[in-house]
Amino acid sequence: MEVFVQQLINGLTLGSIYGLIAIGYTMVFGIIGMxxxxxxxxxxxxxxxxxxxxxxxxxxxxxxxxxxxLVITLVVAMIFTGLxxxxxxxxAYRPLRGSFRLAPMISAIxxxxxxxxxxxxxxxxxxxxIPPMVTDVFVIxxxxxxxxxxxxxxVIIMAVTAGLLLxxxxxxxxxxxxxxxxxxxQDRKMAALLGVNVDRTISLTFxxxxxxxxxxxxxxxxxxxxxxxxxxxxxxxxxxxxxxxxGIGSLPGAVLGGLLIGLIETFWSAYFSIEYKDVAAFSxxxxxLIFMPxxxxxxxxxxxx
Amino acid sequence: MAxxxxxxxxxxxxxxxTDLAQVPPARRPARREKSVVERAVSEALASGLLTFFVLLxxxxxxxxxxxxxxxVLDYRFGLVAVFALMVTAGRLVLNLTVWRGDGPRRxxxxxxxxxxxxxxxxxxxxPRLGAVASALVKPVFxxxxxxxxxxxxxxxxxLGPSRYWIDIGIYILTYVMLGWGLNxxxxxxxxxxxxxxxxxxxxxxxxALLSTSVPINDFLAGHLGxxxxxxxxxxxxxxxxxxxxxxxxxxxGFPVLRLRGDYLAIVTLAFGEIIRLVLINWVSLTNxxxxxxxxxxxxxxxxxxxxxxxxxxHMFGLPFDSMHRMIFLYFVILGLAALTALVTVRLRxxxxxxxxxxxxxxxxxxxxxxxxxxxxxxxxxxxxxxxGGFAGAFFxxxxxxxxxxSFTFMESAVILAIVVLGGMGSQMxxxxxxxxxxxxxxxxxxxxxxxxxWLFGPNFDPTLYRMLIFGFAMVAVMVWRPRGLVANRMPTxxxxxxxxxxxxxxxxxxx
Numbered sequence: 001m002e003v004f005v006q007q008l009i010n011g012l013t014l015g016s017i018y019g020l021i022a023i024g025y026t027m028v029f030g031i032i033g034m035x036x037x038x039x040x041x042x043x044x045x046x047x048x049x050x051x052x053x054x055x056x057x058x059x060x061x062x063x064x065x066x067x068x069x070l071v072i073t074l075v076v077a078m079i080f081t082g083l084x085x086x087x088x089x090x091x092a093y094r095p096l097r098g099s100f101r102l103a104p105m106i107s108a109i110x111x112x113x114x115x116x117x118x119x120x121x122x123x124x125x126x127x128x129x130i131p132p133m134v135t136d137v138f139v140i141x142x143x144x145x146x147x148x149x150x151x152x153x154x155v156i157i158m159a160v161t162a163g164l165l166l167x168x169x170x171x172x173x174x175x176x177x178x179x180x181x182x183x184x185x186q187d188r189k190m191a192a193l194l195g196v197n198v199d200r201t202i203s204l205t206f207x208x209x210x211x212x213x214x215x216x217x218x219x220x221x222x223x224x225x226x227x228x229x230x231x232x233x234x235x236x237x238x239x240x241x242x243x244x245x246x247g248i249g250s251l252p253g254a255v256l257g258g259l260l261i262g263l264i265e266t267f268w269s270a271y272f273s274i275e276y277k278d279v280a281a282f283s284x285x286x287x288x289l290i291f292m293p294x295x296x297x298x299x300x301x302x303x304x305x
Numbered sequence: 306m307a308x309x310x311x312x313x314x315x316x317x318x319x320x321x322x323t324d325l326a327q328v329p330p331a332r333r334p335a336r337r338e339k340s341v342v343e344r345a346v347s348e349a350l351a352s353g354l355l356t357f358f359v360l361l362x363x364x365x366x367x368x369x370x371x372x373x374x375x376x377v378l379d380y381r382f383g384l385v386a387v388f389a390l391m392v393t394a395g396r397l398v399l400n401l402t403v404w405r406g407d408g409p410r411r412x413x414x415x416x417x418x419x420x421x422x423x424x425x426x427x428x429x430x431x432p433r434l435g436a437v438a439s440a441l442v443k444p445v446f447x448x449x450x451x452x453x454x455x456x457x458x459x460x461x462x463x464l465g466p467s468r469y470w471i472d473i474g475i476y477i478l479t480y481v482m483l484g485w486g487l488n489x490x491x492x493x494x495x496x497x498x499x500x501x502x503x504x505x506x507x508x509x510x511x512x513a514l515l516s517t518s519v520p521i522n523d524f525l526a527g528h529l530g531x532x533x534x535x536x537x538x539x540x541x542x543x544x545x546x547x548x549x550x551x552x553x554x555x556x557x558g559f560p561v562l563r564l565r566g567d568y569l570a571i572v573t574l575a576f577g578e579i580i581r582l583v584l585i586n587w588v589s590l591t592n593x594x595x596x597x598x599x600x601x602x603x604x605x606x607x608x609x610x611x612x613x614x615x616x617x618x619h620m621f622g623l624p625f626d627s628m629h630r631m632i633f634l635y636f637v638i639l640g641l642a643a644l645t646a647l648v649t650v651r652l653r654x655x656x657x658x659x660x661x662x663x664x665x666x667x668x669x670x671x672x673x674x675x676x677x678x679x680x681x682x683x684x685x686x687x688x689x690x691x692x693g694g695f696a697g698a699f700f701x702x703x704x705x706x707x708x709x710x711s712f713t714f715m716e717s718a719v720i721l722a723i724v725v726l727g728g729m730g731s732q733m734x735x736x737x738x739x740x741x742x743x744x745x746x747x748x749x750x751x752x753x754x755x756x757x758x759w760l761f762g763p764n765f766d767p768t769l770y771r772m773l774i775f776g777f778a779m780v781a782v783m784v785w786r787p788r789g790l791v792a793n794r795m796p797t798x799x800x801x802x803x804x805x806x807x808x809x810x811x812x813x814x815x816x
Contacts, residue, residue: 055368095784113715
């Protein structure tokens with residue numbers, strides 16, 4: 001029971017991070033029907049941006065308030081990552097819009113290779129550790145010496161995720177931008193004819209996705225305390241799995257899928273074997289796609305002639 | 306999606322352009338020339354500024370380990386400024402020359418040609434010359450490939466020094482073969498496979514495990530003589546590797562056949578990763594991440610390339626040279642690649658090949674015409690996988706060591722990039738792309754002149770930039786030629802008149 005609760009907490013934390021990344025995949029897929037392969041690496045870039053920002057604030061400016069550091073880092077990482085993603089969309093994907101389907105995908109794979117190697121070249125291939133930031137824990141259960149703990153940083157991660165999702169939900173449902181986005185998702189040509197600036201909407205979709213990935217990146221950095229240039233690929237694929245599991249194109253689905261993947265991964269590691277946890281995640285992806293291609297909350301794909 | 310109607314609303318620029326074209330030239334604003342310059346300057350400044358901010362966090366700051374192990378920051382703002390200035394200048398020059406009065410967006414959002422005839426006119430301005438050239442390309446290419454070791458040895462002077470060049474030749478040909486194998490799946494059948502490296506791994510591990518297996522060796526030593534298995538293992542295992550890989554192709558292909566396009570891509574990617582992770586973790590069989598070493602070397606159909614009595618050199622009365630083995634390896638991979646090409650060309654003319662191409666163009670039409678799509682897809686998967694398996698066995702016998710490190714997603718991405726950059730379905734295009742990408746990547750290893758202190762200084766390591774440039778080149782080629790290097794193709798079957806079809810009229814990759 002204690003192990004179960006502990007793993008539940010860990011899984012939800014991990015799942016929050018996956019869910020935040022998954023939203024970027026699902027939004028981009030919804031609006032232009034493309035699997036944005038470089039999104040995982042954008043996440044990694046954001047973690048590095050967060051690392052630089054934290055170092056800047058602590059070692060150079062000598063700031064000590066954890067709360068301020070986190071808020072500033074989040075904002076800085078969101079802005080810069082959004083900028084990077086905007087540039088990527090502009091340079092690598094927009095010229096290929098309207099081309100055949102594989103073209104943007106190959107371009108995205110190239111971009112993914114470029115980004116991870118760019119970080120390797122500029123920041124070096126080693127793991128980059130930061131000093132632990134939030135170390136306090138609550139003990140919520142204790143029996144026979146086994147403590148179930150809830151770390152402050154886990155609380156922060158879940159709270160920030162939940163808050164952001166609310167903001168994001170409001171953005172998509174209530175604002176003109178969200179309306180434009182949903183319109184483009186349904187029919188880009190019609191939206192353009194009705195005066196929606198399609199290019200700008202798509203760019204903003206990429207920026208929003210990247211900003212959420214940036215939050216995930218900073219959270220990842222804070223949670224594990226270390227980041228590496230190769231850290232983009234596996235979380236990227238898992239977040240994509242989450243997006244597919246929840247039903248690609250569906251925003252609540254992405255979050256739900258993220259949480260499920262996080263839970264499955266932690267429970268698998270705890271009860272079966274830690275070596276095969278990635279195999280478990282990938283197998284779920286395969287099984288879901290084969291038996292339930294529309295995902296948990298997605299709309300079934302209608303085949304049009 | 307790229308419809309040919311005049312008001313292509315997905316490209317607002319296209320609308321703008323048609324409007325502009327209707328304005329008579331005299332009525333355009335007189336100060337147009339100046340505004341072009343103004344726009345060029347402002348756009349260049351904007352790009353420069355953007356570059357500065359994009360590069361600021363990761364290039365401007367560098368987190369380095371201090372003596373105590375914690376990270377400290379270095380600053381490289383000068384570098385960021387240099388890059389920003391370079392981008393500004395480059396954009397300015399481009400805006401004033403190539404993109405003059407016609408932004409990059411507009412030139413990219415080209416409306417596709419309306420008809421096949423028009424496409425043909427666009428595609429080949431000199432049809433005669435094109436036909437002659439395309440008829441010559443294949444024999445010339447093949448002749449060059451056969452003569453390559455001779456050319457390399459003659460030019461470099463001697464067997465020994467040519468080792469590097471032969472090695473590159475083998476390396477490139479391996480990728481040509483892999484590209485041709487994947488081309489069957491992606492280019493012909495239109496099934497996007499991102500896990501092709503799994504079959505490469507199956508082939509390599511099949512050969513590695515069988516050839517180093519002690520029971521098989523003992524059993525055959527008892528029946529066919531000592532050393533039989535060492536000498537013949539490659540030739541026995543090559544078909545076994547291909548068959549096993551094809552078998553895996555069917556196993557993996559079967560459940561995913563209902564999926565389309567991107568979903569198929571992701572599932573194949575997942576399969577590729579699963580196989581790699583199993584190879585890492587199933588230590589008792591595969592020796593895990595440490596890999597399998599001491600795989601027997603290739604033999605000249607049973608005659609080992611050894612220096613002593615009974616070796617290749619001795620049998621043929623040649624002075625012993627370790628390069629004989631390399632050159633033989635070169636011809637083996639050339640033969641395997643040629644086999645792949647030949648089989649593909651022949652299959653395209655058979656019902657199954659035609660079914661593949663029909664499937665690629667329109668799955669629903671295919672099904673309505675009574676083609677068994679399941680069987681068609683499975684054959685494509687299996688045959689593509691079989692060639693991947695052959696290439697894998699060859700890889701294992703060349704390196705004589707296999708480990709999961711060699712079968713990462715990156716390999717799949719590189720092979721897929723070769724197929725797509727080459728122009729899907731085009732054999733020569735795939736070969737050209739393999740030479741360009743793999744050869745180019747190898748050439749990037751030898752940029753030691755950049756270490757000159759006038760350029761980047763001795764601390765500069767050009768190999769670090771290899772994959773960086775590779776990724777960049779992938780994006781650049783895609784943006785420049787989304788249809789690949791060879792974008793036109795001859796239909797294999799036609800009514801009355803053979804026409805070259807522009808790539809932009811074909812919608813493949815629809816899985």
